[in-house]
Amino acid sequence: MLVPTKRFGELAVEDSAVLTFEEGLYGFENCRRFFLVDRNPDVPLKWLQSADDPLLAFVVVNPFEFFPNYDAEVSWEDARKVQLEDPDQAVVLVIISVPSDPWAMTANLLAPLVINSANNLARQVVLTGTQYTTKHLLISRPSGTIAQEKQSVERMIA
Amino acid sequence: MLVLTRKPGQSVRIGDDVTVEVVEVRGDQVRLGITAPPRVSILRREVFEEIQQENLLAAASSNEAIERAANVVSPLRRDSEP
Numbered sequence: 361m362l363v364p365t366k367r368f369g370e371l372a373v374e375d376s377a378v379l380t381f382e383e384g385l386y387g388f389e390n391c392r393r394f395f396l397v398d399r400n401p402d403v404p405l406k407w408l409q410s411a412d413d414p415l416l417a418f419v420v421v422n423p424f425e426f427f428p429n430y431d432a433e434v435s436w437e438d439a440r441k442v443q444l445e446d447p448d449q450a451v452v453l454v455i456i457s458v459p460s461d462p463w464a465m466t467a468n469l470l471a472p473l474v475i476n477s478a479n480n481l482a483r484q485v486v487l488t489g490t491q492y493t494t495k496h497l498l499i500s501r502p503s504g505t506i507a508q509e510k511q512s513v514e515r516m517i518a
Numbered sequence: 519m520l521v522l523t524r525k526p527g528q529s530v531r532i533g534d535d536v537t538v539e540v541v542e543v544r545g546d547q548v549r550l551g552i553t554a555p556p557r558v559s560i561l562r563r564e565v566f567e568e569i570q571q572e573n574l575l576a577a578a579s580s581n582e583a584i585e586r587a588a589n590v591v592s593p594l595r596r597d598s599e600p
Contacts, residue, residue, distance in 0.1 A: 367581065387570035388577070403588045418576050419584055437556040457572060458579035462587035468576070471569045486561060486569065494572040499591060 364414045367407070368397060378411055379475055379482045382441070386471065386484055391416055394482070405456065408473070419456040423467060426498050432472050434485055442474060442481040451475040456498070466495040 363373050377395045384391050393411035404425050410416035423430045432452045434444070444450055453473045458465045469492035475482040522530060529539035529551075536558060541549040552560055 385573055386566065387573040400588070403592050405584065405588050405591060416577055418573075419579060419587075441557075455573065455576045456579075456587075457576040458583045458587045460580070460583050462583060462590045465587050465591075468569070468572050470565075471572070484569075484573075486559075486565065488561070488565070494568055 363395070363409070363411050365409050365417065366415050367417055368409070371397070371409075373411065376480070379480050381482045381484065383483065388416065396420075408453070408455075419458060420453040420473065421456055421467065421498075423452060423454040423469065423472065426467065427469065427496070430469060431490070432474075432487060434474055438474060438483055438485040442476040442483050443479055444474075444476045446478065449476055449478040451477050457495070463499065463501045465498050467498055468494045469496045470494050
């Protein structure tokens, strides 16, 4: 189907690519259908575009690329709501907030998105009882001179 | 908002499935016990609002900022590839 989007123009999306968030997202409870847009495989930032609202899109990442120790323990109830039977079918993404300073971009590790790749049901879950917050820095700003920049750039590990 | 006064040990039934009991009152803190089916999500209000706020903020990230972010973050991935 053809989906109008503000950022990418009209996109051709396979029905099988549409993710259904039955309860929407927090603050966007009426936006139930989304799909992933991967403009550039070299860039870890991907887009979660609303199929219902052309203006609505979120930057998302695979949290494990930035936080290898991220422990996204999905509750039984959350798994049930997306009919998740096989944990290997679960894809976890986190939403990124990008302020004007790109070095200050943060990941919401408290409320990740859980996608069941077997049926494309998805849900934003809340990891209660953990130390995670809605704002985890993705990267550290390099320090020192330009020559040192490459070595001193590190990833923050949650 | 419906405001009721309860003593410790007393409870309130909400709908068919939810019961809230005042377990203990100590100083200015109230301990609440909530009984509800697993499908009903229970969150401290401020947690719910924080997540909502963060989603709204994330949705408002500007294209220019995201471009810059993509440029900053891509070299990191290339460096980590074997």
